[in-house]
Amino acid sequence: MVDIATRVYNHKWKIDPIVRSLIDTDFYKLLMCQSIFRNKPDTTVTFSLINRTKSIRLADLVDEGELREQLDHIRSLRLSRGESTFLRGNTFYGKRQMFRPDFMEWFEGLQLPPYHLEKRDGQYELTFEGRWPEVMMWEIPALAVLMELRSRAVLRSMGRFELQVLYARAMTRLWEKVERLRAVDGLRLADFGTRRRHSFMWQDWCVQALQEGLGGAFAGTSNCLIAMRREVEAIGTNAHELPMVYSALAPDDAALAQAPYQVLADWHEEHDGNLRIMLPDTYGTKGFLDRAPDWLAAWTGIRIDSGDPALGAETAIDWWTARGENPRDKLVIFSDGLDVEKIEELQRRFAGRVKVSFGWGTMLTNDFRGLVAGDGLAPFSLVCKAVAADGRPTVKLSDNPNKAMGPEAEIARYKRVFGVGEQQAQEVIV
Amino acid sequence: MVDIATRVYNHKWKIDPIVRSLIDTDFYKLLMCQSIFRNKPDTTVTFSLINRTKSIRLADLVDEGELREQLDHIRSLRLSRGESTFLRGNTFYGKRQMFRPDFMEWFEGLQLPPYHLEKRDGQYELTFEGRWPEVMMWEIPALAVLMELRSRAVLRSMGRFELQVLYARAMTRLWEKVERLRAVDGLRLADFGTRRRHSFMWQDWCVQALQEGLGGAFAGTSNCLIAMRREVEAIGTNAHELPMVYSALAPDDAALAQAPYQVLADWHEEHDGNLRIMLPDTYGTKGFLDRAPDWLAAWTGIRIDSGDPALGAETAIDWWTARGENPRDKLVIFSDGLDVEKIEELQRRFAGRVKVSFGWGTMLTNDFRGLVAGDGLAPFSLVCKAVAADGRPTVKLSDNPNKAMGPEAEIARYKRVFGVGEQQAQEVIV
Numbered sequence: 001m002v003d004i005a006t007r008v009y010n011h012k013w014k015i016d017p018i019v020r021s022l023i024d025t026d027f028y029k030l031l032m033c034q035s036i037f038r039n040k041p042d043t044t045v046t047f048s049l050i051n052r053t054k055s056i057r058l059a060d061l062v063d064e065g066e067l068r069e070q071l072d073h074i075r076s077l078r079l080s081r082g083e084s085t086f087l088r089g090n091t092f093y094g095k096r097q098m099f100r101p102d103f104m105e106w107f108e109g110l111q112l113p114p115y116h117l118e119k120r121d122g123q124y125e126l127t128f129e130g131r132w133p134e135v136m137m138w139e140i141p142a143l144a145v146l147m148e149l150r151s152r153a154v155l156r157s158m159g160r161f162e163l164q165v166l167y168a169r170a171m172t173r174l175w176e177k178v179e180r181l182r183a184v185d186g187l188r189l190a191d192f193g194t195r196r197r198h199s200f201m202w203q204d205w206c207v208q209a210l211q212e213g214l215g216g217a218f219a220g221t222s223n224c225l226i227a228m229r230r231e232v233e234a235i236g237t238n239a240h241e242l243p244m245v246y247s248a249l250a251p252d253d254a255a256l257a258q259a260p261y262q263v264l265a266d267w268h269e270e271h272d273g274n275l276r277i278m279l280p281d282t283y284g285t286k287g288f289l290d291r292a293p294d295w296l297a298a299w300t301g302i303r304i305d306s307g308d309p310a311l312g313a314e315t316a317i318d319w320w321t322a323r324g325e326n327p328r329d330k331l332v333i334f335s336d337g338l339d340v341e342k343i344e345e346l347q348r349r350f351a352g353r354v355k356v357s358f359g360w361g362t363m364l365t366n367d368f369r370g371l372v373a374g375d376g377l378a379p380f381s382l383v384c385k386a387v388a389a390d391g392r393p394t395v396k397l398s399d400n401p402n403k404a405m406g407p408e409a410e411i412a413r414y415k416r417v418f419g420v421g422e423q424q425a426q427e428v429i430v
Numbered sequence: 431m432v433d434i435a436t437r438v439y440n441h442k443w444k445i446d447p448i449v450r451s452l453i454d455t456d457f458y459k460l461l462m463c464q465s466i467f468r469n470k471p472d473t474t475v476t477f478s479l480i481n482r483t484k485s486i487r488l489a490d491l492v493d494e495g496e497l498r499e500q501l502d503h504i505r506s507l508r509l510s511r512g513e514s515t516f517l518r519g520n521t522f523y524g525k526r527q528m529f530r531p532d533f534m535e536w537f538e539g540l541q542l543p544p545y546h547l548e549k550r551d552g553q554y555e556l557t558f559e560g561r562w563p564e565v566m567m568w569e570i571p572a573l574a575v576l577m578e579l580r581s582r583a584v585l586r587s588m589g590r591f592e593l594q595v596l597y598a599r600a601m602t603r604l605w606e607k608v609e610r611l612r613a614v615d616g617l618r619l620a621d622f623g624t625r626r627r628h629s630f631m632w633q634d635w636c637v638q639a640l641q642e643g644l645g646g647a648f649a650g651t652s653n654c655l656i657a658m659r660r661e662v663e664a665i666g667t668n669a670h671e672l673p674m675v676y677s678a679l680a681p682d683d684a685a686l687a688q689a690p691y692q693v694l695a696d697w698h699e700e701h702d703g704n705l706r707i708m709l710p711d712t713y714g715t716k717g718f719l720d721r722a723p724d725w726l727a728a729w730t731g732i733r734i735d736s737g738d739p740a741l742g743a744e745t746a747i748d749w750w751t752a753r754g755e756n757p758r759d760k761l762v763i764f765s766d767g768l769d770v771e772k773i774e775e776l777q778r779r780f781a782g783r784v785k786v787s788f789g790w791g792t793m794l795t796n797d798f799r800g801l802v803a804g805d806g807l808a809p810f811s812l813v814c815k816a817v818a819a820d821g822r823p824t825v826k827l828s829d830n831p832n833k834a835m836g837p838e839a840e841i842a843r844y845k846r847v848f849g850v851g852e853q854q855a856q857e858v859i860v
Contacts, residue, residue, distance in 0.1 A: 001433055001435065001436040001439075002433075003432075003433035003436075006433075159642045160642065161605075161638060161639045161642040162605075162643075164601060165601050165602060165605040165639075168597070168598035168599070168601040168602045168605070169602045171594060171595050171598040172595060172599045172602050175591075175592075175595040208591060209591045212589045212590065212592065213591060213592075
């Protein structure tokens with residue numbers, strides 16, 4: 001029987017909104033936002049959307065009017081009472097009241113700031129400027145909107161059963177991955193796929209499939225809304241934007257060299273346990289670890305997000321050993337370019353030597369490769385990054401020169417300051 | 431939003447009925463029923479369910495109580511007003527009022543007769559006795575109930591997402607077949623999969639997928655209810671039960687030799703055009719054609735339902751040629767053991783030489799091979815046949831000795847009367 005009221009209610013929507021909640025975002029954005037809200041509330045930043053896959057001409061695929069409607073809808077969102085109750089009352093990483101009352105009050109009043117949108121060379125130039133805690137909340141919804149509008153554009157011409165079979169194929173593919181992962185001894189894996197997801201509904205399906213299929217090996221999801229609805233752990237710690245903005249704000253080279261450690265010193269004050277995970281690759285993992293203060297060696301773990309992941313983990317193991325720490329007590333989280341084979345390989349190599357965990361992104365929530373003609377749903381590399389802070393450009397080097405960002409002169413300066421030598425290039429797919 | 435009324439209404443069902451309509455049956459059963467209702471209304475027959483795949487112990491898999499509930503539910507069904515209106519008013523095979531008013535009045539009052547159910551050696555012995563027009567209507571619902579109860583038994587222990595992925599896989603598999611069939615030039619194909627379907631909902635899905643996927647190459651479905659709901663052609667002509675019962679009733683060998691032709695003489699009086707399709711294999715195709723009266727050569731076509739289908743079609747082509755008919759004007763319907771490769775092969779071989787059409791059964795509506803552990807959903811060979819008429823046993827030989835049915839002495843007698851020599855055995859899978 002058709003629920004007539006629901007059908008009629010749905011007719012009233014002017015659009016089919018992609019992002020329907022301010023917490024349909026990565027959990028670590030909220031942790032970082034609270035940290036920024038405390039430590040750098042008045043810093044002005046610019047975030048910019050960058051499509052690294054130039055062959056996909058987003059502005060040709062996605063209608064500008066539709067894009068504006070979706071972005072305008074996000075600006076109409078406010079934190080709901082239930083979402084606020086959840087954030088205030090839920091246990092995150094074993095801790096109650098992770099979010100402080102002053103931050104929650106601010107969040108309850110938050111409206112995302114205006115956006116600037118232009119078309120250039122078949123791409124959208126989408127930027128956000130303003131106070132850091134507000135602007136940074138645009139990152140994930142902006143990516144989710146572009147990813148999903150592109151999916152919708154590609155799917156528009158398909159028939160009803162063709163569509164059902166498309167999703168049947170994607171489900172089958174994911175389940176085959178689940179069945180392989182089930183055989184991985186001691187696996188611990190979380191969904192990190194919000195930013196590159198095919199769609200919200202699809203990510204939600206993937207999370208539920210992992211819940212049923214992996215049981216205890218499924219650690220949770222980075223998506224705060226889905227974590228709330230599906231009652232799984234919200235997962236995530238911190239990201240490159242912190243060292244990037246702190247570094248941009250540094251007045252001289254000496255301050256620049258210390259900036260990434262200042263980020264973690266601020267984090268150290270706020271968090272302990274499994275939230276003390278460092279992300280060392282912003283300006284080269286090797287140099288970062290070599291020059292790190294001793295208190296960092298006592299941190300719980302490390303997230304490997306660029307470069308050859310096995311090499312990164314070996315570097316961390318050597319470093320812990322040199323600093324008198326037992327790597328077996330340490331957590332290594334792999335979160336870059338993962339799919340089943342890579343997960344199996346890394347688990348085989350590092351299980352027993354360190355605690356291993358995986359943050360599985362694009363190939364979890366957006367593996368539609370080869371499922372439509374012309375491979376129109378293949379994932380692509382869309383990012384939304386802080387490009388300036390208080391009028392100064394940001395720089396990211398990472399352990400992969402293909403992921404470097406920023407003005408050329410500044411990249412050279414950062415390489416000098418952080419002592420980054422030759423780097424091995426890795427293809428950036430997603 | 432949940433439709434509360436629907437949920438509450440569904441709670442009230444004592445069972446989840448498998449067969450919910452008297453026209454959830456093959457269309458040819460209705461055509462044959464009308465013919466029997468006119469020509470042999472008082473013949474008493476026994477139909478019996480036979481599982482030719484002894485390795486599948488149905489009585490161990492399927493609960494007797496559940497089976498009885500489903501069969502009892504079928505006995506509670508009556509032709510609905512809408513179904514009656516459809517049968518009375520719809521055009522079948524280009525003809526209005528295919529069903530005569532006297533037959534429709536009888537059908538509107540029909541309740542299926544009692545059944546007899548016993549367990550033996552891990553199998554169910556399910557038989558139906560009574561007047562032929564009533565008893566013969568049990569065949570398809572009885573098969574559908576057993577097939578679907580077996581599916582349900584196998585699926586009972588599966589999780590929600592595991593189930594969704596199971597159907598995703600089955601959908602993907604069917605769609606891959608559709609994509610291959612789309613490339614077959616001049617294809618004309620109908621769903622003949624009611625009797626061996628995985629479930630009603632699955633058959634309904636398959637029909638809709640073929641509608642969208644094959645477009646004009648999809649000729650329709652043998653399922654009368656689905657034909658009505660999905661507004662596609664209802665397809666089917668006649669089956670072995672007619673010559674089997676006519677032959678059993680024959681008082682002597684001379685009458686027996688004529689019985690199969692008497693069936694078609696009766697049919698000839700009632701039907702023309704694309705309904706004049708002979709089914710020659712009941713007692714051997716070769717002998718049937720050799721001894722056939724001349725008026726049969728003018729019939730529209732032939733259905734090949736056992737033996738090597740290419741050989742059967744060649745035999746028919748030779749026969750038409752010998753009788754001065756142009757095979758290019760004739761229709762050959764293949765309906766036995768089809769899957770995509772076989773369809774491609776037969777189309778390649780016979781397109782242009784005759785008009786070719788396919789009645790695709792089990793591998794359309796029940797191809798779940800390999801999709802669950804232990805292959806518990808693999809199709810199997812369940813039939814429901816007339817085994818006696820007015821107290822005399824029936825016999826079927828077909829073009830495949832593995833499909834022969836009846837008492838041994840009677841099989842020998844029929845072989846003698848119909849001049850059946852050596853036959854090539856073919857494995858019976860479904």
